Amino acid sequence: MxxxxxxxxxxxxxxxxxxxxxxxxxxxxxxxxxxxxxxxxxxxxxxxxxxxxxxxxxxxxxxxxxxxxxxxxxxxxxxxxxxxxxxxxxxxxxxxxxxxxxxxxxxxxxxxxxxxxxxxxxxxxxxxxxxxxxxxxxxxxxxxxxxxxxxxxxxxxxxxxxxxxxEHPLGFNLLPDKFSLRELQNLYEAILGVSLDRRNFRKKFASMGLLIDVGEMEEDVPHRPGKLYKFNFEKYEKNKRKWIGIDF
Amino acid sequence: MxxxxxxxxxxxxxxxxxxxxxxxxxxxxxxxxxxxxxxxxxxxxxxxxxxxxxxxxxxxxxxxxxxxxxxxxxxxxxxxxxxxxxxxxxxxxxxxxxxxxxxxxxxxxxxxxxxxxxxxxxxxxxxxxxxxxxxxxxxxxxxxxxxxxxxxxxxxxxxxxxxxxxEHPLGFNLLPDKFSLRELQNLYEAILGVSLDRRNFRKKFASMGLLIDVGEMEEDVPHRPGKLYKFNFEKYEKNKRKWIGIDF
DNA sequence: TTATTATTGTGTAAGATGTACACATTTAAA
DNA sequence: TTTAAATGTGTACATCTTACACAATAATAA
The missing domain is CATH 3.90.79.10 (Nucleoside Triphosphate Pyrophosphohydrolase)
Incomplete structure (x- = not known):
């Protein structure tokens, strides 16, 4: 940084x-x-x-x-x-x-x-x-x-x-190692002060290919639990230049 | 600034x-x-x-x-x-x-x-x-x-x-009051160190609506002269937020 | 005066990206 | 068993990006 x-x-x-x-x-x-x-x-x-x-x-x-x-x-x-x-x-x-x-x-x-x-x-x-x-x-x-x-x-x-x-997907620095897409979206919404479309948000991050499905689910949530992901730091480092400019 | x-x-x-x-x-x-x-x-x-x-x-x-x-x-x-x-x-x-x-x-x-x-x-x-x-x-x-x-x-x-x-169309600060689209493009190419498609570049700036045709032509160029434009500072100031993120 | 040279001005089609939107499924809790 | 709350998913439309070619114009040189 x-x-x-x-x-x-x-x-x-x-x-x-x-x-x-x-x-x-x-x-x-x-x-x-x-x-x-x-x-x-x-x-x-x-x-x-x-x-x-x-x-x-x-x-x-x-x-x-x-x-x-x-x-x-x-x-x-x-x-x-x-x-x-x-x-x-x-x-x-x-x-x-x-x-x-x-x-x-x-x-x-x-x-x-x-x-x-x-x-x-x-x-x-x-x-x-x-x-x-x-x-x-x-x-x-x-x-x-x-x-x-x-x-x-x-x-x-x-x-x-x-x-x-x-400019960079730094949100990950703020989250636990394993996080759900909801947590990630909440983070962006909180920092940017806007609300984002859930489907489009997920699509965006899916297309970046920076999320790895860890094969686990959320626990202790009072509703249907979501999948947990981790951040693909390796891929991010390789393609750093590309991620500049993330629009929602 | x-x-x-x-x-x-x-x-x-x-x-x-x-x-x-x-x-x-x-x-x-x-x-x-x-x-x-x-x-x-x-x-x-x-x-x-x-x-x-x-x-x-x-x-x-x-x-x-x-x-x-x-x-x-x-x-x-x-x-x-x-x-x-x-x-x-x-x-x-x-x-x-x-x-x-x-x-x-x-x-x-x-x-x-x-x-x-x-x-x-x-x-x-x-x-x-x-x-x-x-x-x-x-x-x-x-x-x-x-x-x-x-x-x-x-x-x-x-x-x-x-x-x-x-992020901002600051190229204008570097040019004379009246400039041709070629001069503007040269500037961006020089600073960004890339070459840009002429038609797309012109289209981009046209669509931003920040250029005012001053109704004059270049002079003393050894080829067909281009139209001269000036920058619409007023419009820029009004919509400053919007121009963030100009991609070529 | 004419030909040559360099550059202007213009449009479109294909692809990529962004946006708006709804419903069945899953779990926990009541 | 029902209810509440959130997950997971796809499509159509609009917008933006990209690649690309040719006639018109002015200056210059012949």
Missing amino acids: TKKPTPTAFPTHAPHLIKDAVKLIASYPKVPITVDCVIFGFEENELKVLLIRSDLEMYKGFWSLLGDNAKDNEELDSAAYRILKERTGMNDVYLDQVRAFSHPQRHPGGRVITLAYCSLLNIQHHELKIYANELHWHSFSSIKEMAFDHKEILDTCYAWLQKRIQ | TKKPTPTAFPTHAPHLIKDAVKLIASYPKVPITVDCVIFGFEENELKVLLIRSDLEMYKGFWSLLGDNAKDNEELDSAAYRILKERTGMNDVYLDQVRAFSHPQRHPGGRVITLAYCSLLNIQHHELKIYANELHWHSFSSIKEMAFDHKEILDTCYAWLQKRIQ
Whole structure:
């Protein structure tokens, strides 16, 4: 998902040239940088987002994204993974950089630039080790107000997600390994905020050939159980380019 | 194009709370931030990009993006507009934030995080006031090597442009006010790197209804001249949402 | 003035995809 | 045994995509 910037190979140069470069950089104003992670999940037919309580007294009681400052010489992608790990224990999650938020008054303590990172994950797969202050999954639609400009960041990431899920079949990241077509459709409907024709939805996914019938049925549903499928990751990886642009 | 972050309305609080917030921020490492602008244009059937010579002795002779440091308390979007203006005199141009590049060794003078901004413009409309060191348009495809990690940034922005131009009919930003369908098609072919069927291309744009026949013909072409069109910006703005997803 | 060259402008048929829509079947629960 | 709720399935129609050819026009060169 996220493309890691590769190190720049710059020619090694005479020390006085390096000194010049260092001097130039030293003349630039410096800014504290933070990373905020927007972690989406899906459960009980609802899009959820992982939040903590703000640790600033000023925003006491407000919900806040999982964020912290980037360390010296730390790549931002690495910072995002580190912060997520520190606060939730999660390890095996992809994060995508979404954008920077840099309004000079976005933080009451002074100027901070933050980079928003976003991820989709399967809530069942990631037990929360609650290292952070009141770490909880929240129904996305119930979040009206947040600390700092975090509501704006959240909304930007939601828009990013809506777009993203139509370009790649990432819905699978949000579901259990085995899922029914109804669950898959509910997911798309929840994220896109539309209702979709059941037959056409099934036809669409059938024609993509990305679903493997695992030969099992749903259990413990109060109605006729549906077949369970798993996602054909192998085929997806092979034909990645093709799936861009899924229309419903 | 670019969505400006809106100021956060945070409740005014007791001074000691503000002090806490300030203290928190003060404990964060600080990083120099720069902005680099990738300005694409189109001329002589070629995608072009606006570059300057690196002003670092170390990268003497290398081409470099239009960049500079963000100032204290300056929003990054504003910084990008300011820098573009300072270096080229250009005023009336949209810039979109693309992404941050933060590899700790990306600059020989030490850690600098840069935010890439991207724009498409009509070369004829924007006479360059050359405030910068050897500011020139370059054929995109001729650029093989650049200062710092600027080649990587350029390539990322090119990929962004390819995607972007298929989601919105932004090709128009790159063309003169009046253009022929051939010019429009050349533009798409150049940016997407494919060749398109002429009849189908024309049909597609005709059906979008975004072209207005200005009742004039091309001049000074060594063959039968084509009709000239202008872009129906008004209609585009009204139906913006609809145009997402232009397939050829 | 004429012939040559390059490019414009135009339509259609076949295939692929999207959309709207209904009914018998299956399970759990009452 | 009935009821409720959801599954599984196919078709016709409209829309969009793709492939493809030829006469008309203007500029240029002979």
